[in-house]
Amino acid sequence: xxLLEQSPQFLSIQEGENLTVYCNSxxxxxxxxxxxxxxGEGPVLLVTVVTGGEVKKLKRLTFQFGDARKDSSLHITAxxxxxxxxxxxxxxxxxxxxxxxxxxxxxxxxx
Amino acid sequence: xxxxxxxxxxxxxxxxxxxxxRCSPMKGHSHVxxxxxxxxxxxxxxxxxxxxxxxxxxxxxxxxxxxxxxxEGPSILRIQQVVRGDSAAYFCASSPSGGRVQPQHxxxxxxxxxx
Numbered sequence: 001x002x003l004l005e006q007s008p009q010f011l012s013i014q015e016g017e018n019l020t021v022y023c024n025s026x027x028x029x030x031x032x033x034x035x036x037x038x039x040g041e042g043p044v045l046l047v048t049v050v051t052g053g054e055v056k057k058l059k060r061l062t063f064q065f066g067d068a069r070k071d072s073s074l075h076i077t078a079x080x081x082x083x084x085x086x087x088x089x090x091x092x093x094x095x096x097x098x099x100x101x102x103x104x105x106x107x108x109x110x111x
Numbered sequence: 112x113x114x115x116x117x118x119x120x121x122x123x124x125x126x127x128x129x130x131x132x133r134c135s136p137m138k139g140h141s142h143v144x145x146x147x148x149x150x151x152x153x154x155x156x157x158x159x160x161x162x163x164x165x166x167x168x169x170x171x172x173x174x175x176x177x178x179x180x181x182x183e184g185p186s187i188l189r190i191q192q193v194v195r196g197d198s199a200a201y202f203c204a205s206s207p208s209g210g211r212v213q214p215q216h217x218x219x220x221x222x223x224x225x226x
Contacts, residue, residue, distance in 0.1 A: 004153075033214075042115070042202050042217030043154070088153055096167045097206065097213050098144060101153035 002027050004089055004102035012108040013079055020075045021105040023089035028069045031092035033099070038085045046074075079109045114138065115205050116185075117218035124193050125226050132188040132221045136205030143186045144215060145178060148200045160186060190223075198225045 003026040013019055023032075031050050035043035047056050049065040049072070056063045060083075062075040076083055086106050090099040114137035124130050136143050141162050146154040159167040160180040171178065175193075180186040190197055200222050204215035 006153075040219070042204075042219045044217070045214050048214065090154075092213075094167075096159050097142075097215070098156045098159050098167060098170075099146070099154070099204075099215065100156065101146075103151075103153045106151075 002091060002093065002100050004091065004100060006087075006089060006102035006105050008105060009103070010106045010108075012110065015080055015109055015111050016078055017109075018075070018077050019079055019107070020073050021087055021107070023072045023074075023102055025070050025091065029065075029072075029091045030094075031097075032065060032069075032072050033090045033092065034063060034072070034074055035088040035090060036085045037088060037104075043088055076107075079107075081109045081111050083107060084109050115203065115216050115218035117201075117203055117221050119221060120219065121222050121224070123224045123226060126194060127192050130190040130193050130197070130223055132190075132201050132203075132223070133185040134188070134203035134205075134218060135185040136203075137216055140205035140207050140216070142206045142208060142213075143180050144204045144206075145186075145188050146202045146204065148202060148220070150199075154202060157188070193223075193225050195225045198223055 005024045033048045034046045037043040052067045052069045054065045060077045064073045086104045088104045090101045116135040145157040148154045156170040158178045175191045177189045200220045202220045204217045206213040
């Protein structure tokens with residue numbers, strides 16, 4: 001059974017700081033996805049990456065996918081309070097596409 | 112999260128009662144996934160359905176839980192004889208087709224509390 005481990009589990013920073021969160025898999029990712037979830041809401045897809053070594057940017061967010069497709073990082077530049085939330089990585093597993101999630105990184109950005 | 116509608120948003124049941132959770136997928140989506148989220152944890156896959164068919168129920172508890180996605184109407188996740196451990200947030204997601212690279216759109220969940 002594939003296991004996704006995210007670190008750190010919790011992160012509290014001041015507005016304007018940079019941060020990086022990590023996602024490591026016990027096996028090769030099929031299709032790595034990053035989601036952000038705010039309290040009381042469902043996860044919202046941020047990005048999907050499938051190619052080893054791929055880098056994608058979404059405004060102040062930079063997503064990197066390891067060459068071996070077993071790890072990924074999410075870097076946020078100049079964090080803002082609106083970035084506060086639970087960041088989840090997930091793998092689209094098997095032919096059905098069911099998602100296997102990590103336990104998430106809870107990010108708090110203080111004004 | 113626009114498009115995937117879940118109701119009710121909050122549901123309170125006493126131990127032994129039945130809970131019915133509904134999910135209307137986005138327009139044009141015929142694939143539905145159900146996930147469960149315990150406090151401070153990620154989501155755990157429960158079941159994957161297409162219209163009138165259960166494709167993968169490997170994440171469903173063997174007893175008391177069932178799911179359906181009829182030809183007409185929403186997908187239903189049914190929990191019979193609820194216990195305290197069933198308290199969680201239940202999310203459904205839909206996609207236009209199955210497959211590992213298809214994006215899944217999530218609803219805002221049903222928060223089930225068992226008294």
